Amino acid sequence: MEQAYKYNELRQHEISDGEITSKPMVLFLGPWSVGKSSMINYLLGLQDSPYQLYTGAEPTTSEFTVIMHGEKVRSVEGIVMAADSSRSFSPLEKFGQNFLEKLVGIEMPHKLLERVTFVDTPGIIENRKQQERGYPFNDVCQWFIDRADLIFVVFDPTKLDVGLELEMLFRQLKGRESQIRIILNKADHLATQDLMRVYGALFWSLAPLINVTEPPRVYVSSFWPYEYAPDTSRELFKREEISLLEDLNQVIENRLENKIAFIRQHGIRVRIHGLLVDRYVQTFKDKMSFFSDPELVFKEIVDDPDKFYIFKSILAKTNVSKFDLPNRDAYRDFFGINSVNSFKQLSAQCSYMGGCLLEKIEKAITNELPSLLSSISLGKNPSLSSCEATGCGEKPKNRYRRH
Incomplete structure (x- = not known):
């Protein structure tokens, strides 16, 4: 049907075999130097290893970095990723050679990457126009947003100003609100009282950009391997971290249904x-x-x-x-x-x-397709009469926490 009526020329989105068989994708977005790369290093345990993503106080990530599973550690050039039809990245060729030079893949043997793929993006810099990047930055972001199963929008408590680039990003996220999770990172830099003020300021800044009845889930913690600063809400940060990992696990478990x-x-x-x-x-x-x-x-x-x-x-x-x-x-x-x-x-x-x-x-x-969904749901609860399968009529009150 797509080929007979040239659907690709209308929406520029055909579903390839590579996209159908691809793992769930987790996308990291946000301003520069808010801790996106550090968070990926932490989730994968790459700190202080030769394979860790480069991090720093200045804008360090200039490429779209795809971290995926492989038999051995190696980097894959963007032109190779786009040329390989077995991967789900071949449609990225339409953004031109300048972009493919800014696309890099990293393969590594890792248990988590057997089930999910991470994508690190260049930080949003408000005083830089997307034309200066040499490729259509917003269009590329939209391509990844359309295919992401989970979207982490990361903020630093000291960088809550919302400019035109960030506004544009949230316009692109419209319709994907159920996939968005807001991360208030580096939270142990602030005392509890200041953290409450920053949390309120973050919602005040984002309220005009997210027009939904139910606000997105916000995780407040410091996602890196170092000890939390003393005299901060350590227990809260730890529980938030556990909730985020359970949220990520839920996306992986629901990958077939999604x-x-x-x-x-x-x-x-x-x-x-x-x-x-x-x-x-x-x-x-x-x-x-x-x-x-x-x-x-x-x-x-x-x-x-x-x-x-x-x-x-x-x-x-x-x-x-x-x-x-x-x-x-x-x-x-x-x-x-x-x-x-x-x-x-x-x-x-x-x-x-x-x-x-x-x-x-x-x-x-x-x-x-509906019968496929039903068969998967039944497979997850084979014994619907048992208390273990149904919770004896009780439903979890918090959908972000597995019971």
């Missing part, structure tokens, strides 16, 4: 796109007569699709929400590049052996 749900959501978008192109083609054929000018006829349809009920007719279909419909202007650009005559109608996208595209994708969305 992947299936993501593929189903993608399937719904592709189906809507196919239905819309089909409707445009059908309307064009109905409007055409022997004396009509094809360009003028189709321009009228593309300029005012509501006049021909293009989008409203799609809402009558099952599994289509008005909130999932793409922007009308996107189709003006889409058909500006692709001639309407280059597309067949959905009724013609059938073969004797392969069946019909629309029927197959509807079957996957309605039956096959």
